Amino acid sequence: MNGLMKRVAAVAALALAGGAALAQEFPTRPVELMVAFPAGGGTDVGARILAAIAEKSLGQPIVVVNRGGAGGQVGWTDMSRRKPDGYFIGFINLPATNTVILDPERKAIFGADAFVPIINQVLDPGVIWVRADSPYKSLKDLVDAAKKAPNTIRTATTGILSDDHLAILMLEEAAPGAIFRIVHLEGGAAQMKEVLGGNIDVAFDNVGGIVPRVRSGEVRALVVMDNERSKFLPDVPTTKELGYPTVISNSTRGIAGPKGIPAPVVAKLAAVLKKAMEDPDHIAKMETAGLAVKVMVGAEYERYYRETHEKAKKYVEWARTRPHK
Amino acid sequence: VDALAHLAAGFAAALSPAYVAYAFVGCVLGTLIGVLPGLGPSAGTAILIPLTFQLDPTGAIIMLAAIYYGAMYGGTITSVLINVPGEAASVVTCIDGHEMAKQGRGGTALGIAAIGSFVGGLVATAGLALIAAPLAGFALKFGPPEFFALMVLGLCLVSGLAGRSLAAALLMTVLGLAISMIGIDPVRGAPRFAFGVADLYDGLGIVPVVMGLFGIAEILITAEQPAREIIRTRFAHLLPSRDEWRRSWGAIWRGTGIGFGLGLVPGIGAIVPTFMAYIAEKRLSKTPEAFGRGAIEGVAAPETANNAYANAAMVPFLTLGIPSSPTIAVLMGAFIVHGLTPGPFLFQERPDLVWTVIASFFVGNAILLVLNLPLVGLWAKILHVPFSYLAVGIALFCVLGAYSLQQSVFDVWVMIGAGVVGYGLRKLGLPLAPLVLGLILGPAIEKSLRTSLEMSGGDYGIFVARPLCLALLVAAAAVLAGAALKLAPRQLRAA
Numbered sequence: 001m002n003g004l005m006k007r008v009a010a011v012a013a014l015a016l017a018g019g020a021a022l023a024q025e026f027p028t029r030p031v032e033l034m035v036a037f038p039a040g041g042g043t044d045v046g047a048r049i050l051a052a053i054a055e056k057s058l059g060q061p062i063v064v065v066n067r068g069g070a071g072g073q074v075g076w077t078d079m080s081r082r083k084p085d086g087y088f089i090g091f092i093n094l095p096a097t098n099t100v101i102l103d104p105e106r107k108a109i110f111g112a113d114a115f116v117p118i119i120n121q122v123l124d125p126g127v128i129w130v131r132a133d134s135p136y137k138s139l140k141d142l143v144d145a146a147k148k149a150p151n152t153i154r155t156a157t158t159g160i161l162s163d164d165h166l167a168i169l170m171l172e173e174a175a176p177g178a179i180f181r182i183v184h185l186e187g188g189a190a191q192m193k194e195v196l197g198g199n200i201d202v203a204f205d206n207v208g209g210i211v212p213r214v215r216s217g218e219v220r221a222l223v224v225m226d227n228e229r230s231k232f233l234p235d236v237p238t239t240k241e242l243g244y245p246t247v248i249s250n251s252t253r254g255i256a257g258p259k260g261i262p263a264p265v266v267a268k269l270a271a272v273l274k275k276a277m278e279d280p281d282h283i284a285k286m287e288t289a290g291l292a293v294k295v296m297v298g299a300e301y302e303r304y305y306r307e308t309h310e311k312a313k314k315y316v317e318w319a320r321t322r323p324h325k
Numbered sequence: 326v327d328a329l330a331h332l333a334a335g336f337a338a339a340l341s342p343a344y345v346a347y348a349f350v351g352c353v354l355g356t357l358i359g360v361l362p363g364l365g366p367s368a369g370t371a372i373l374i375p376l377t378f379q380l381d382p383t384g385a386i387i388m389l390a391a392i393y394y395g396a397m398y399g400g401t402i403t404s405v406l407i408n409v410p411g412e413a414a415s416v417v418t419c420i421d422g423h424e425m426a427k428q429g430r431g432g433t434a435l436g437i438a439a440i441g442s443f444v445g446g447l448v449a450t451a452g453l454a455l456i457a458a459p460l461a462g463f464a465l466k467f468g469p470p471e472f473f474a475l476m477v478l479g480l481c482l483v484s485g486l487a488g489r490s491l492a493a494a495l496l497m498t499v500l501g502l503a504i505s506m507i508g509i510d511p512v513r514g515a516p517r518f519a520f521g522v523a524d525l526y527d528g529l530g531i532v533p534v535v536m537g538l539f540g541i542a543e544i545l546i547t548a549e550q551p552a553r554e555i556i557r558t559r560f561a562h563l564l565p566s567r568d569e570w571r572r573s574w575g576a577i578w579r580g581t582g583i584g585f586g587l588g589l590v591p592g593i594g595a596i597v598p599t600f601m602a603y604i605a606e607k608r609l610s611k612t613p614e615a616f617g618r619g620a621i622e623g624v625a626a627p628e629t630a631n632n633a634y635a636n637a638a639m640v641p642f643l644t645l646g647i648p649s650s651p652t653i654a655v656l657m658g659a660f661i662v663h664g665l666t667p668g669p670f671l672f673q674e675r676p677d678l679v680w681t682v683i684a685s686f687f688v689g690n691a692i693l694l695v696l697n698l699p700l701v702g703l704w705a706k707i708l709h710v711p712f713s714y715l716a717v718g719i720a721l722f723c724v725l726g727a728y729s730l731q732q733s734v735f736d737v738w739v740m741i742g743a744g745v746v747g748y749g750l751r752k753l754g755l756p757l758a759p760l761v762l763g764l765i766l767g768p769a770i771e772k773s774l775r776t777s778l779e780m781s782g783g784d785y786g787i788f789v790a791r792p793l794c795l796a797l798l799v800a801a802a803a804v805l806a807g808a809a810l811k812l813a814p815r816q817l818r819a820a
């Protein structure tokens with residue numbers, strides 16, 4: 001080993017040791033956990049349950065801060081500009097975070113690389129539902145009707161380029177000839193009102209939002225857009241079972257940080273958060289709130305983030321060029 | 326029966342010590358705002374919104390609502406004692422109230438005002454409890470096109486009735502709608518009028534804007550005005566004599582009816598019911614010549630109407646989401662900040678909150694009676710605080726409040742900017758109510774318009790094809806046409 005190599009190795013070793021020391025010290029003050037939606041929403045509920053459990057093993061308080069607005073864009077813009085020291089981390093909601101980045105109209109100032117995915121907390125599968133007295137008894141009824149009279153069935157999303165919007169496009173792709181008249185509503189509560197009021201014929205949403213109404217018999221879930229049945233709606237078939245294996249849609253909520261957080265700090269956060277998420281208390285509280293915990297950490301979550309981004313790219317482009325707006 | 330059960334549950338919650346305490350604090354602050362001549366109810370409510378951030382939504386709304394009707398009560402004191410209305414709705418009270426004070430009967434004037442306000446507030450709240458739920462249930466059937474038409478009607482009523490000049494009112498409405506469009510497009514997500522400034526992506530905050538437009542602007546206006554002479558009244562005789570009772574009783578009931586009826590119509594404003602009640606009493610009186618010379622009916626009727634109006638105005642606000650006065654528009658901003666959207670949906674989603682708040686109106690009216698009858702002397706003393714000290718304190722409070730919204734210095738600048746604009750608009754005699762209403766209803770109007778067009782596949786015929794929607798739009802057009810032709814009664818336009 002020559003002198004130069006020695007010196008390089010020494011520097012590298014120092015850097016590693018320094019990093020390890022940093023991780024050992026981290027955190028020396030409270031960690032902020034940003035939620036890009038207002039207090040009281042689904043992401044916020046999950047964040048507060050997690051923060052209360054995780055801060056015990058982190059040794060410092062975890063403060064949930066709500067930076068709501070513009071469908072999450074305000075909060076994510078904020079996070080992308082923060083110092084990458086691990087003291088400011090926040091929730092990313094896939095694919096909403098991806099579509100904000102991908103839609104040129106949004107003029108987002110951050111790209112997919114602005115964030116380091118750390119760990120996923122929740123996976124909420126998509127669901128297609130109608131009013132209990134709707135003529136559509138099954139996914140087949142709905143698809144047949146959308147083929148027979150294209151662009152007439154008033155179909156609600158929970159917002160433009162939300163996972164629900166992309167799911168409609170996936171179904172149109174998998175069932176050529178079926179075209180839905182897409183109406184963008186603001187969130188699940190508005191969907192519920194308009195479907196029950198007869199102004200909307202069918203809604204695309206997530207399982208977490210409708211379980212109580214399905215149980216009370218007010219609405220009927222036609223299909224869950226997942227590979228396996230939801231434990232909250234065990235009687236509802238999946239798209240995979242019904243022959244639409246490409247129509248898989250969900251919304252996930254996980255924690256990321258601004259790009260450039262030292263790897264040891266990321267590892268420390270991931271370990272602490274993973275332990276908290278696997279805590280039976282966390283899982284029980286999340287399930288009471290209708291949220292299915294799905295832990296994905298490190299390379300697995302990183303890969304999921306990239307894949308979601310690639311998948312969303314195609315549908316965002318299609319949403320922009322689709323003739324029926 | 327359902328409403329009664331809800332109301333009972335609401336009372337159980339509203340009578341919990343914490344909520345009674347919030348209502349009490351709100352009543353005290355509201356009365357204070359009413360008493361301080363520099364601050365009207367809209368300014369006061371706007372300024373105090375940040376105080377409620379730490380409370381749960383129910384507690385926050387209870388406190389803000391108490392501030393609102395507390396201010397309606399408190400305005401009377403300055404009308405009687407210094408002949409300057411603490412808020413616009415007490416203008417009429419000056420006529421006979423101040424005359425009574427000069428005759429040494431100031432205490433009785435304030436006493437009958439408090440009693441009349443109590444009766445008016447109580448009856449109107451009972452009316453609210455009775456009709457709110459059925460009305461909200463009916464409005465639940467509204468789809469996006471009907472909501473669009475309803476909000477257009479609300480804007481037209483406010484523009485058509487609130488301003489002296491229809492053109493000026495419409496100008497202000499459009500300005501409010503335009504400001505509401507700053508930020509991310511609610512449907513497609515594109516930033517508008519943001520010029521790449523990240524702080525503008527979420528639009529201008531409603532609360533900093535109303536704090537500036539009403540609070541800061543009002544301080545500036547008041548600071549320009551000369552100090553006033555205060556009549557020192559003994560408060561020995563607060564309760565009216567037997568004869569005064571006899572003369573007031575009818576006035577109180579008629580005032581209640583007039584206030585409640587007009588409170589249901591958005592856009593009338595708080596002054597109109599008080600004028601109507603006063604004129605009605607004068608016409609009905611056997612001794613009309615006594616009016617203007619200290620007639621007790623001339624105090625009882627408008628003060629009752631004022632409070633009945635204030636409580637009745639909660640009906641279109643809570644059930645339809647249409648704020649009928651600037652103060653209620655400010656209150657709506659507070660609802661939105663606390664994550665609540667007034668309207669039929671609120672009755673369905675948060676019946677606990679709605680009914681607790683309605684029950685708290687009863688509690689608040691009782692608290693105000695207690696605050697006003699025995700303690701009126703204390704309030705009168707506050708009149709002696711020089712406004713110059715007060716103005717600085719209030720301005721400081723505004724800055725802290727705006728910052729505390731979301732720890733953003735940008736919000737403070739928005740508030741100061743809105744204050745300067747509000748001052749200028751008031752100097753020019755342009756009405757602020759349509760501006761604020763346009764600002765607050767703007768996003769909902771745009772959203773319902775665009776959702777309706779998505780439902781119809783872009784066909785504007787959807788607004789004509791639905792009978793209820795068409796009827797509402799025709800009514801809106803009729804209001805504007807009537808205002809343009811000056812068909813409305815003079816008193817209605819005088820506001």
